[in-house]
Amino acid sequence: MLRDGVIPNEHTYPLVLKALSRSQNKNPDQIHAQISKVGFDNDSFVQNSLVAAYAKAGHLGSARKLFDGIRNGDFISWTAMVHGYMDNDRPVDGLILFAKMRSVGVEIDEVTIVSVLKGAAMVGDIWLGKCIHGFYVECGRVKWDAYVGSALVDMYAKCGHCDDARRLFEEMPCRNVVSWSALIAGYARCNEFIDALSFFRDVLVKGMKPNQWDEAADLRMTMKGRSVEKTRGCSWIGVTGAIHEFVAFGESHSESKNIYETLDGLTKLIKLEGYVPDSHQVLFEMDAG
Secondary structure: OOOOOOOOOOHHHHHHHHHHOOOOOOOOOHHHHHHHHOOOOOOHHHHHHHHHHHHHHHHHHHHHHHHOOOOOOOHHHHHHHHHHHOOOHHHHHHHHHHHHHHOOOOOOOOOHHHHHHHHHHHHHHHHHHHHHHHHHHHHOOOOOHHHHHHHHHHHHHHHHHHHHHHHHHHHHHOOOOHHHHHHHHHHHHHHHHHHHHHHHHHHHOOOOOOOOOHHHHHHOOOOOOOOOOOOEEEEEEOOEEEEEEOOOOOOOOOHHHHHHHHHHHHHHHHOOOOOOOHHHHHHHHHHHH
């Protein structure tokens, strides 16, 4: 486009920034410099796109600086910043910003609520999650779609309220594979392994394709053969007021045996049902690296 002498406008840059966020090099500095050069850095659509792009790239300092500089920020810029905090494991900052968002009367939509419920789940705040559920979802202030419903199921389960998660799941007006995955993962976290396996079988019986089941053993063998090493993953969840830490392949947790038995059961169930995950993209990215 630039080589052909076509000059970008204020509608071009948001599309470029969105494409950039999906690429390997997510740093928007160069695009930002071009935007400033042509004078579109005061356009509201471009500003919102820049905030989202910096947040998705993990550059929260730059995103917040831009956000604070927007004079009349709308719900898009506020939601982009809240979402950025949640996606970069800073839920407290995201929830504080959401409280400020409410106090200044900015519109709250479904995307905002999904991010806030994620934050409530991350910090294990069931009280906040229930408040969001009652005030925004049950009262009809936001649409109860599959994604809001899935976020609610995930929040209740991660806070250790699996019965509430299942009740909510059964009441959902529409469900998708994300909803089922949230319920299955929730019951596994609550040590309800038999129910988790039963729900997983229901997913397969209904003909839905699981969304995050990988050929872990084959991929690990491929990685090992190519001398690819990955830092062991670590996560924390809050259940009934207690914080549990999990490290990949770790055995320090008191329920490690049951957890690994459940994972082995899921792997065998997947193979029995004939599911073959697509790992070509993973291997392609390894080749590209």
